[in-house]
Amino acid sequence: MFLTRAISVTNFLVATSALSFQVCVLYPWHKQLDEDFEALKKEHLRVLDTVKRGAESASAEKVAPSSPPSLVAAAEIPQHVPKPSMAASLTKPNDLALYSRYALAGAVCCSFTHAILTPIDIVKTRIQVDPLAYNHGISGGLRRVVASEGAGALATGLGPTTVGYFLQGALKFGGYEFLKTRAIDTLGYETACKNRYAIYLGSSALAEIAGDIVLCPFEAVRIRLVSQPGFGRGLSDGFARIVREEGIRGLYSGLGPIVLKQVPYTMATFVVYEHALEQAYKWVDKSTVSGAGITGINMGSGLIAGIAATLVSQPADTILSKINKGKGETGEGTLRRLWTIARDTGLRGSYAGIRARLVMVGGMTALQFAVYGDIKKALGATGGIEIK
Numbered sequence: 001m002f003l004t005r006a007i008s009v010t011n012f013l014v015a016t017s018a019l020s021f022q023v024c025v026l027y028p029w030h031k032q033l034d035e036d037f038e039a040l041k042k043e044h045l046r047v048l049d050t051v052k053r054g055a056e057s058a059s060a061e062k063v064a065p066s067s068p069p070s071l072v073a074a075a076e077i078p079q080h081v082p083k084p085s086m087a088a089s090l091t092k093p094n095d096l097a098l099y100s101r102y103a104l105a106g107a108v109c110c111s112f113t114h115a116i117l118t119p120i121d122i123v124k125t126r127i128q129v130d131p132l133a134y135n136h137g138i139s140g141g142l143r144r145v146v147a148s149e150g151a152g153a154l155a156t157g158l159g160p161t162t163v164g165y166f167l168q169g170a171l172k173f174g175g176y177e178f179l180k181t182r183a184i185d186t187l188g189y190e191t192a193c194k195n196r197y198a199i200y201l202g203s204s205a206l207a208e209i210a211g212d213i214v215l216c217p218f219e220a221v222r223i224r225l226v227s228q229p230g231f232g233r234g235l236s237d238g239f240a241r242i243v244r245e246e247g248i249r250g251l252y253s254g255l256g257p258i259v260l261k262q263v264p265y266t267m268a269t270f271v272v273y274e275h276a277l278e279q280a281y282k283w284v285d286k287s288t289v290s291g292a293g294i295t296g297i298n299m300g301s302g303l304i305a306g307i308a309a310t311l312v313s314q315p316a317d318t319i320l321s322k323i324n325k326g327k328g329e330t331g332e333g334t335l336r337r338l339w340t341i342a343r344d345t346g347l348r349g350s351y352a353g354i355r356a357r358l359v360m361v362g363g364m365t366a367l368q369f370a371v372y373g374d375i376k377k378a379l380g381a382t383g384g385i386e387i388k
Contacts, residue, residue: 099178101381106173109371111166113364118161119145119154120360125226127353128318138356149229157222159235164218168211172266173372175207184387196387200271208266212259217251219258261316268309269365274387276301291377299370306365310358315342315350317357 114121123141127134134141145153180203184192192199221238224231232238242250280297289297322341342350 098381099174101376101379102177103170103174105372105375105379105381107166107170108375109368110169110172111162112371113368114165115158115162117360117364118156118158120356121161122154122156122226124353124356124360125223127356129227129322131349131352138359141356153229156229157225160218160222160225160238163235164215164222167218168215171211171214172204172207175210176203176270179203179206180387189387193387196274197271199387200274201267204266204270205263208263209259212255212262215262216255216258220251220254223254257316257319260319261313264316265309265313265361268312269305272308273301273305273369276304295370295374298373299366302369303362303366305369306362307358309365310354310361314354314357315347318345318350318352 119142120138122145123134123138126141126145134144136144142154180199183199183203187195187199217239218235220242221232221235224242225234225238232241239251246253277297280301284293284297286294319341322345
């Protein structure tokens with residue numbers, strides 16, 4: 001059963017990635033290359049014509065040595081025209097292709113890193129929802145899950161994790177790159193440099209909110225599958241049961257906590273990551289660093305960012321696990337339920353599972369930024385603006 005589900009999810013991701021890459025990247029890219037080639041050919045012919053007419057004019061009349069250059073001839077010399085800002089509009093094929101590549105890179109890196117850490121995420125969730133039973137750390141939790149439910153239980157929730165974070169990663173990374181560039185265009189580069197941390201925070205927050213809206217239903221199914229063994233066989237089963245028993249509202253009961261967890265987490269991640277990169281490249285010249293070196297810097301900066309973001313977002317992550325563990329009482333509103341869980345959990349209880357999550361999120365974030373940077377490079381998505 002586990003192998004069948006894994007093959008189905010893998011086939012879905014491969015097919016979706018291939019289709020997205022062809023539609024969003026290859027087609028606009030080839031179309032833009034054709035247009036650029038035609039424009040280059042016209043410009044080349046115009047320059048040749050200008051040079052030819054200039055030579056004919058020079059041979060037809062003598063110009064005194066002291067005479068100033070012809071203003072008409074000077075006006076005909078091709079001038080450099082700066083390329084329009086890539087965030088000025090998303091109607092141009094090259095803009096769509098660029099941000100599609102950012103989104104695809106973010107989707108792949110997020111789904112991949114979350115998927116391979118599914119066993120640790122299962123233990124982390126169990127510690128949060130049942131700290132008395134799972135009180136022997138990560139290794140003890142893994143052994144307990146295998147002993148009581150079998151090795152296949154370590155892949156519980158793999159489907160919703162992979163699909164949910166594929167969609168969330170596309171909106172988070174693609175949205176961040178787009179919003180950051182829009183902010184630079186609006187403020188101007190010099191002003192943006194002085195306010196770069198505000199730009200990092202605002203862009204990451206808005207992008208994460210968009211990602212959370214699509215992630216929330218998948219996270220609800222994942223937590224229910226992990227915290228209630230036997231709840232369903234997988235993604236489609238879990239979706240159907242929650243909708244049948246609680247309605248669509250049940251899929252979004254954790255939207256508040258997930259926003260409270262993910263938005264501070266993503267804000268801290270991007271601002272710390274950008275700052276760590278900035279400090280790293282003060283010591284080394286990026287133009288002289290090898291590809292492996294850049295990947296290592298991305299990974300190290302991501303590790304620092306992941307640790308900082310984990311500490312910031314841990315309380316909301318614990319509340320999210322508890323609110324999605326089961327249904328609320330009849331007539332109990334979401335806000336009242338959140339308050340009750342937060343009061344009963346307390347500050348100390350909200351940091352249950354912090355060691356497992358530090359390992360998971362710290363390592364995941366480091367790997368995420370390393371993979372994201374390498375995929376961007378492979379896709380040719382190198383047109384982003386860096387604030388220095």
